[in-house]
Amino acid sequence: MILPVVKLGTLALKTICKPIANRLKKEAGLHPRFRNLIINIAQVNHRFTTNLQRRIYGHATDVAIRPLDQEKAVQAAADLLGELFVFTAMKQKDEDLGKEIELLKQKIEEIEQLAKGRGLPVLFNFRHGHATENEKINKPT
Helix, strand or coil: CHHHHHHHHHHHHHHHHHHHHHHHHHHHHHCHHHHHHHHHHHHHHHHHHHHHHHHHHCCCCCCCCCCCCHHHHHHHHHHHHHHHHHHHHHHHHHHHHHHHHHHHHHHHHHHHHHHHHCCCCCCCCCCCCCCCHHHHHHCCC
């Protein structure tokens, strides 16, 4: 069940990263220093992944690794940087959502404290409003 979800997620990620990678490739054609930078990034990544794969499969790791040609290196680096951009944006969004949830929890607690202080009954109990399935099953009728 989890494998199709993972495949779907990877496909969605690649679809989102494609425009970013295309823009990076375009910029690499216009700026030689940027092109050299991303080619170096791709070559380092290529050496790292090749050595990692060789270790996993039990092959020798002390053999020379052929570098990627320039066009393949630009493509690989553009894809890598595009995915890195999306992951960074997703992580930032997750952190922002976490902060917002904590802020909302604090506000709910403040409202509950104010209501108790004024002698008002708490109309909404957010913490226990939705019983879990286990609580529903174990609750005597």
